[in-house]
Amino acid sequence: MIKTIDFLNSIPLLIISVSAVITILVGSFYKKSTKYVYAVTLIALIAAIYYSFGYLDKEYLIYNNFLRVNNITTLFSIIALFAVLLSTLSAKAYIEKEEINFIEFYSLVLFSTAGMLIMIQSYNLITVFVGLELMSISFYILTGFLRKRIKSNESALKYFLLGAFMTGFLLFGISLIYGITGSMSYANIFQDTSVFKNPVFLIGSALFMIGFFFKMGLFPFHLWVPDVYEGAPTTITGLMSTAGKIAAVGTITPFIVYTASDNFRLIFSIIALLTMLIGNVTALAQSNIKRILAFSSIASAGYILVGVAAMNDLSIKSVSFYLLAYTLMQLGAFIIVSLIEKPAEGINEYRNVDIEDYKGLARTNPQLAIPLTIFLFSLGGIPPLAGFWGKYYLFYAAIQSNLIWLSISAILFSVISLYYYLKIVVYMWFNPPANGDVYKIDSMPSLSILIAAFLTFLFGIFPQYFFALFKTPFK
Amino acid sequence: MFADYGQILVFMLFAIAFVAIAFFVALFLAPKKPSYSKESTYECGEDTEGETWVRFNVRYYVVALIFIIFDVEVVFLFPWAVVFKELGLFAFVEMAVFLIILILGFVYVLAKGDLQWDKPQPVIPELKRQIFKVDSN
Numbered sequence: 001m002i003k004t005i006d007f008l009n010s011i012p013l014l015i016i017s018v019s020a021v022i023t024i025l026v027g028s029f030y031k032k033s034t035k036y037v038y039a040v041t042l043i044a045l046i047a048a049i050y051y052s053f054g055y056l057d058k059e060y061l062i063y064n065n066f067l068r069v070n071n072i073t074t075l076f077s078i079i080a081l082f083a084v085l086l087s088t089l090s091a092k093a094y095i096e097k098e099e100i101n102f103i104e105f106y107s108l109v110l111f112s113t114a115g116m117l118i119m120i121q122s123y124n125l126i127t128v129f130v131g132l133e134l135m136s137i138s139f140y141i142l143t144g145f146l147r148k149r150i151k152s153n154e155s156a157l158k159y160f161l162l163g164a165f166m167t168g169f170l171l172f173g174i175s176l177i178y179g180i181t182g183s184m185s186y187a188n189i190f191q192d193t194s195v196f197k198n199p200v201f202l203i204g205s206a207l208f209m210i211g212f213f214f215k216m217g218l219f220p221f222h223l224w225v226p227d228v229y230e231g232a233p234t235t236i237t238g239l240m241s242t243a244g245k246i247a248a249v250g251t252i253t254p255f256i257v258y259t260a261s262d263n264f265r266l267i268f269s270i271i272a273l274l275t276m277l278i279g280n281v282t283a284l285a286q287s288n289i290k291r292i293l294a295f296s297s298i299a300s301a302g303y304i305l306v307g308v309a310a311m312n313d314l315s316i317k318s319v320s321f322y323l324l325a326y327t328l329m330q331l332g333a334f335i336i337v338s339l340i341e342k343p344a345e346g347i348n349e350y351r352n353v354d355i356e357d358y359k360g361l362a363r364t365n366p367q368l369a370i371p372l373t374i375f376l377f378s379l380g381g382i383p384p385l386a387g388f389w390g391k392y393y394l395f396y397a398a399i400q401s402n403l404i405w406l407s408i409s410a411i412l413f414s415v416i417s418l419y420y421y422l423k424i425v426v427y428m429w430f431n432p433p434a435n436g437d438v439y440k441i442d443s444m445p446s447l448s449i450l451i452a453a454f455l456t457f458l459f460g461i462f463p464q465y466f467f468a469l470f471k472t473p474f475k
Numbered sequence: 476m477f478a479d480y481g482q483i484l485v486f487m488l489f490a491i492a493f494v495a496i497a498f499f500v501a502l503f504l505a506p507k508k509p510s511y512s513k514e515s516t517y518e519c520g521e522d523t524e525g526e527t528w529v530r531f532n533v534r535y536y537v538v539a540l541i542f543i544i545f546d547v548e549v550v551f552l553f554p555w556a557v558v559f560k561e562l563g564l565f566a567f568v569e570m571a572v573f574l575i576i577l578i579l580g581f582v583y584v585l586a587k588g589d590l591q592w593d594k595p596q597p598v599i600p601e602l603k604r605q606i607f608k609v610d611s612n
């Protein structure tokens with residue numbers, strides 16, 4: 001039976017879901033209320049982050065043991081909410097430029113956020129599934145939000161078909177796990193460790209993992225990532241590549257780290273290695289900046305899996321720090337790409353997203369070139385920036401678990417990645433301008449770029465601030 | 476635990492065997508007298524006309540989607556009604572929350588005007604060539 005205390009213990013989730021429903025209702029009756037809906041969305045996200053900080057030192061099971069609130073779930077929830085907040089801040093200018101300024105945009109973003117929170121906080125296989133579907137279905141619609149553009153429609157259809165197929169894997173995995181353990185609740189599944197040796201249980205967990213590996217874009221299931229990221233509206237690409245990934249990683253990382261046996265370390269290591277290889281090597285040959293960032297996000301998923309494969313005390317710490325750093329730099333880069341992109345004249349292509357168009361950007365638009373350079377350096381892992389410390393902690397965690405070969409190859413791959421990041425930087429700073437366009441920047445996107453750039457520097461110079469902010473998960 | 480699945484396996488084998496036997500027995504025993512009306516597509520006893528591949532109005536899908544939602548709602552309401560007396564107020568509140576969420580979705584569809592059928596003026600495409608060839612015999 002649901003008690004009143006359950007509502008008090010899940011305030012962020014309630015804020016997000018109620019505001020999602022309210023915005024879609026208000027928006028359908030008052031068509032001109034987009035401005036207020038935007039404000040309500042931002043307020044809801046900020047309020048949810050504010051209340052989440054209160055749960056960092058708590059430990060609850062709520063809604064009949066369907067959801068769990070503790071320090072680790074709250075940590076990942078805060079990072080996901082922060083990613084959504086940053087991308088929503090900058091989204092308004094983009095969707096006005098592309099003339100898709102509908103209320104459903106914000107409300108779908110809020111629905112997907114609610115899905116992320118449910119997923120991260122789940123304590124039952126059913127809640128995992130419900131959260132994942134809520135997030136994914138919102139993302140399918142948002143991917144096709146530029147409904148007059150064929151690229152956007154194509155990517156939405158691809159994403160939907162592949163996503164639905166992978167959901168089948170996930171559900172089959174859940175049904176096998178249920179068949180063996182006779183329960184959906186984690187409390188009962190992990191009660192008896194002898195079941196972990198049962199082959200059917202292992203097949204079930206492997207299928208379950210495949211569903212999440214698809215969402216994270218890991219090696220054998222990464223093929224949708226470049227096409228979907230290229231076709232989706234740019235702010236949505238930023239949202240999917242950061243918040244969606246945080247939700248997927250935040251859901252399964254604690255289970256891999258705390259319950260999987262060391263025998264699986266090799267499997268995760270190999271997947272991580274291949275993901276980094278595919279992501280970084282394929283990115284070298286790309287010329288579309290959205291595709292480059294898509295492959296860089298595949299590579300980042302590989303780095304994250306290095307930390308997960310370590311399976312020691314440092315895993316959660318390093319993965320969460322890298323996720324925050326990755327959010328800042330990847331989302332910052334996508335926001336700048338969305339500002340440089342021009343509204344389409346025809347119905348097919350995105351304009352001004354080729355790296356040739358970034359030539360001489362430093363001369364014509366230094367206010368965009370400087371932060372983009374910071375984000376790209378950070379993605380490449382240049383020392384005084386947050387991305388360096390993110391990779392440092394991940395590889396350090398791997399070394400602690402004697403995965404030295406994996407750490408060395410990860411470092412080599414991140415050296416390879418510098419080529420395509422620095423190619424953009426060289427194009428921006430050392431080439432004559434391709435055109436003399438000066439791009440208009442509204443106050444909200446520049447605010448989110450400023451926040452991202454500032455925090456990239458802050459966590460790069462003082463990484464301990466992050467661990468001081470989230471003290472309890474890292475005791 | 477795992478051995479319990481043996482019963483399901485036996486059940487499955489029986490099911491497959493039953494269907495297969497019935498199917499093949501019918502194949503061998505049934506008299507075969509094909510005629511024109513027997514071979515044609517079944518359309519409630521009427522003679523078939525035109526192609527099956529016609530384009531439906533997109534609004535049918537909206538109605539179908541809404542129908543499914545409320546259909547599922549009714550499926551949930553039946554077991555709820557059976558145990559309603561034992562659960563009391565709790566069950567009532569739970570179902571009220573569920574219904575309110577569904578009704579909100581319905582209100583959204585209404586407010587968007589998706590159920591108003593004659594509002595948008597459809598552009599009727601010109602028929603340049605005859606699509607269906609009508610057989611005289």
